[in-house]
Amino acid sequence: MSKLILEAKHIVKNYASHRALNDVSIAVPEKTIFGLLGPNGAGKTSLIRIINQITGPDSGEIFLDGELLNRSHIKDIGYLPEERGLYKKMKVGEQSLYLAQLKGMDKSVAKVKLMEWFERFEISEWWNKKVDELSKGMAQKIQFITTVLHEPKLLILDEPFSGFDPINTNLVKSEILRLKEKGTSIILSTHNMGSVEEICDSIALINKSEKLLDGTVKDIKDQFKTQTYELDFTGSIIGFTNALWTNFELLEKETDGDNHKCRVKILNDKMELNDLLSSTLPEVKFNSISEVIPSMNDIFIQAIETKNAQS
Amino acid sequence: MNKTSLIIKREYLTRVTKKSFLIVTFLVPFLFVAVFAGVIALGVSDSTNHNVLVVDSSGILSNNINGKIIPINTERWKNAKDSSIVYNFTHEEIEVQAFLDSDYTLKISIDDQTVNDENVPMLYKDLPSSIISTQIENNLQDDFQEYTWETFLNVKPEDYKKAEVNIDLVEQDAENLDVEDPHLRTRGWIGYALSLIIYMTIFLFGSLVMRGVLEEKMSRIVEVLISSVKPFQLLMGKIIGVGLVGLTQFILWIGLFAVISAVGIGIISSQTDVSELAAQVENGNVISQDASMEQALASMGQAGDYIEAAFSMNWTLVALCFIFYFLGGYLLYGSLMAAAGSAVDAEADSQQFLVPITIPLIAAIMLSRLVIVNPESTIATVFSIFPLTSPIIMLVRVSMGSFEWWELALSMIVLIATFIGTVALAGKIYRTGILMYGKKVSYRELWKWLKY
Numbered sequence: 001m002s003k004l005i006l007e008a009k010h011i012v013k014n015y016a017s018h019r020a021l022n023d024v025s026i027a028v029p030e031k032t033i034f035g036l037l038g039p040n041g042a043g044k045t046s047l048i049r050i051i052n053q054i055t056g057p058d059s060g061e062i063f064l065d066g067e068l069l070n071r072s073h074i075k076d077i078g079y080l081p082e083e084r085g086l087y088k089k090m091k092v093g094e095q096s097l098y099l100a101q102l103k104g105m106d107k108s109v110a111k112v113k114l115m116e117w118f119e120r121f122e123i124s125e126w127w128n129k130k131v132d133e134l135s136k137g138m139a140q141k142i143q144f145i146t147t148v149l150h151e152p153k154l155l156i157l158d159e160p161f162s163g164f165d166p167i168n169t170n171l172v173k174s175e176i177l178r179l180k181e182k183g184t185s186i187i188l189s190t191h192n193m194g195s196v197e198e199i200c201d202s203i204a205l206i207n208k209s210e211k212l213l214d215g216t217v218k219d220i221k222d223q224f225k226t227q228t229y230e231l232d233f234t235g236s237i238i239g240f241t242n243a244l245w246t247n248f249e250l251l252e253k254e255t256d257g258d259n260h261k262c263r264v265k266i267l268n269d270k271m272e273l274n275d276l277l278s279s280t281l282p283e284v285k286f287n288s289i290s291e292v293i294p295s296m297n298d299i300f301i302q303a304i305e306t307k308n309a310q311s
Numbered sequence: 312m313n314k315t316s317l318i319i320k321r322e323y324l325t326r327v328t329k330k331s332f333l334i335v336t337f338l339v340p341f342l343f344v345a346v347f348a349g350v351i352a353l354g355v356s357d358s359t360n361h362n363v364l365v366v367d368s369s370g371i372l373s374n375n376i377n378g379k380i381i382p383i384n385t386e387r388w389k390n391a392k393d394s395s396i397v398y399n400f401t402h403e404e405i406e407v408q409a410f411l412d413s414d415y416t417l418k419i420s421i422d423d424q425t426v427n428d429e430n431v432p433m434l435y436k437d438l439p440s441s442i443i444s445t446q447i448e449n450n451l452q453d454d455f456q457e458y459t460w461e462t463f464l465n466v467k468p469e470d471y472k473k474a475e476v477n478i479d480l481v482e483q484d485a486e487n488l489d490v491e492d493p494h495l496r497t498r499g500w501i502g503y504a505l506s507l508i509i510y511m512t513i514f515l516f517g518s519l520v521m522r523g524v525l526e527e528k529m530s531r532i533v534e535v536l537i538s539s540v541k542p543f544q545l546l547m548g549k550i551i552g553v554g555l556v557g558l559t560q561f562i563l564w565i566g567l568f569a570v571i572s573a574v575g576i577g578i579i580s581s582q583t584d585v586s587e588l589a590a591q592v593e594n595g596n597v598i599s600q601d602a603s604m605e606q607a608l609a610s611m612g613q614a615g616d617y618i619e620a621a622f623s624m625n626w627t628l629v630a631l632c633f634i635f636y637f638l639g640g641y642l643l644y645g646s647l648m649a650a651a652g653s654a655v656d657a658e659a660d661s662q663q664f665l666v667p668i669t670i671p672l673i674a675a676i677m678l679s680r681l682v683i684v685n686p687e688s689t690i691a692t693v694f695s696i697f698p699l700t701s702p703i704i705m706l707v708r709v710s711m712g713s714f715e716w717w718e719l720a721l722s723m724i725v726l727i728a729t730f731i732g733t734v735a736l737a738g739k740i741y742r743t744g745i746l747m748y749g750k751k752v753s754y755r756e757l758w759k760w761l762k763y
Contacts, residue, residue: 016762079535081535081538084531084534085530086532087526099535099539102540
């Protein structure tokens with residue numbers, strides 16, 4: 001496994017009336033995008049706040065780039081919270097400079113960098129506007145810039161796409177990928193599964209204060225594969241169904257004249273796609289075959305429902 | 312640059328560069344003076360004119376000279392000072408209906424029995440102000456006093472004046488006999504005025520802090536901020552920044568007041584013969600035995616009393632205490648109000664926490680009147696040390712010069728210790744409160760936050 005930018009070990013966090021995190025460990029590989037997933041109230045924000053040193057864990061340890069987390073790491077992390085905003089009465093440029101300086105940046109350096117970002121986002125003319133003159137999407141762009149301006153090693157984005165229109169969502173998405181190319185490690189907390197499949201390399205799923213599963217997106221998908229195939233063929237559906245026998249199950253079928261599209265699940269562990277094909281080949285003419293790979297959304301729902309059913 | 316100082320700088324600059332700051336800074340002193348002058352002017356002068364009919368059927372107060380009824384003491388009833396009262400004497404009583412139909416606004420009736428039962432009925436159409444009534448009563452009192460001296464004791468009014476004495480009790484501290492001190496209470500009232508300023512500014516700047524906290528919470532910028540700085544740095548930066556705004560405002564106010572009062576004294580001295588007063592002040596010779604100045608001050612009545620009292624104050628000490636107790640009180644109450652602001656989602660919800668916070672402050676203002684009456688009582692001592700009231704009470708006592716040094720020292724130490732404690736406490740509530748949205752917070756909840 002590659003080098004870890006962040007490692008959280010056995011994190012426990014209690015609030016007065018409930019336990020927000022129960023022995024949660026995550027490992028974020030360097031220069032990748034890590035999806036932190038989970039339903040509302042699962043404990044994602046609690047974990048993120050601990051990584052940002054807004055609160056401390058009751059027990060457990062966090063290592064950033066191999067070092068035990070401490071105040072000097074503030075400048076190495078960029079954080080875009082889910083609940084985010086700006087000073088409404090302050091001018092955009094002034095405010096961005098202030099936030100950059102709070103991250104420890106030198107004022108003149110920050111100004112040059114800000115100008116660059118403002119130009120790339122085509123918002124240079126906003127510099128002297130007050131935030132309450134801007135639309136929500138405009139303000140989000142500024143928030144994104146102030147989060148990444150100090151070039152943190154680790155970027156934590158909590159629901160970064162909420163509030164953006166599709167065009168700006170794509171802009172931010174491509175910026176995230178660009179930052180990854182440049183070597184930034186990114187934690188993306190979201191329940192927007194589409195974006196997870198698109199850009200995440202690995203994920204951790206948290207539910208009810210506990211981690212349910214983690215790993216690379218590919219491994220997890222393999223883990224959740226159910227030996228189900230989508231078969232597109234021409235011929236007799238009755239012959240096909242009869243040939244399935246007891247080792248296979250027909251899940252869905254869609255018929256258009258002589259053309260059929262079926263989803264078949266292999267029930268017997270010892271059997272594989274070739275067995276399915278050889279038993280049905282005499283009956284029909286295949287047009288296409290593909291494995292049904294579960295979407296992250298399905299995995300998310302399935303994992304949580306399975307867990308909830310257990311408890 | 313240190314992060315806390317960055318925050319202080321932002322808090323300070325965003326406020327002092329606002330137009331409203333300049334407007335408040337320059338308008339308040341003028342408004343203050345205008346309101347005071349207005350209140351005094353309103354209180355002193357009764358704008359309604361009074362036409363008083365004095366029915367003197369006894370003939371004690373007036374004589375019939377060639378068919379005209381004229382008061383014996385014409386000077387007294389002439390009312391040179393306030394021409395809004397006109398007295399008309401008669402010996403013939405009139406009916407109530409006749410009074411109502413007449414142009415007279417008031418009617419007082421004196422008869423042979425007045426000397427004995429000592430009551431003078433006064434009929435009115437509209438109730439006159441107490442100032443008018445008092446004036447009439449004083450005139451009657453003086454007239455009858457002279458009459459009884461002359462009638463029963465055979466003493467002429469002129470001789471009676473000579474015999475009259477007016478004793479002033481001069482309170483003196485046995486441990487400090489050199490200081491003659493006829494202005495103790497008056498100084499108390501000056502101290503009271505100073506503590507009112509402290510009271511108002513604690514409210515003003517305390518609520519500025521609270522609104523600042525709420526602004527960051529409501530605009531949702533706070534989580535971004537505390538991922539860069541500690542919540543405590545943010546809280547302290549805000550409190551100190553706003554406090555500096557307060558100090559700046561004070562310094563500007565003091566400057567403006569100095570200018571206004573210099574102009575004011577200029578106007579007064581050009582009109583009266585107190586020009587020497589200004590000269591005396593310039594020479595630093597503040598307590599003058601000069602008879603002409605005494606006279607000048609006496610002619611100014613109560614205002615003169617206040618000026619004399621002001622000159623007898625230890626202004627260096629008072630000014631230092633003023634700054635200290637403003638800062639101490641502001642830090643104490645400001646941090647509590649910041650905590651209140653962090654615990655709610657909207658300004659309207661803050662009332663439930665603000666009310667209990669401000670009760671001690673309001674109580675202190677009410678208590679300070681008792682302290683002026685009895686500055687060395689146990690109550691005065693206790694509340695000038697109790698940190699929630701000391702910024703008000705101790706300042707009054709220091710202004711009066713009626714305190715022990717150990718009391719002042721203890722009061723300051725307790726205040727410092729308490730605000731350190733309160734700031735720490737507020738920091739804990741703040742830390743949790745700023746990230747808490749959409750939750751109605753109870754006192755029990757706050758108690759839990761303290762233990763996180």
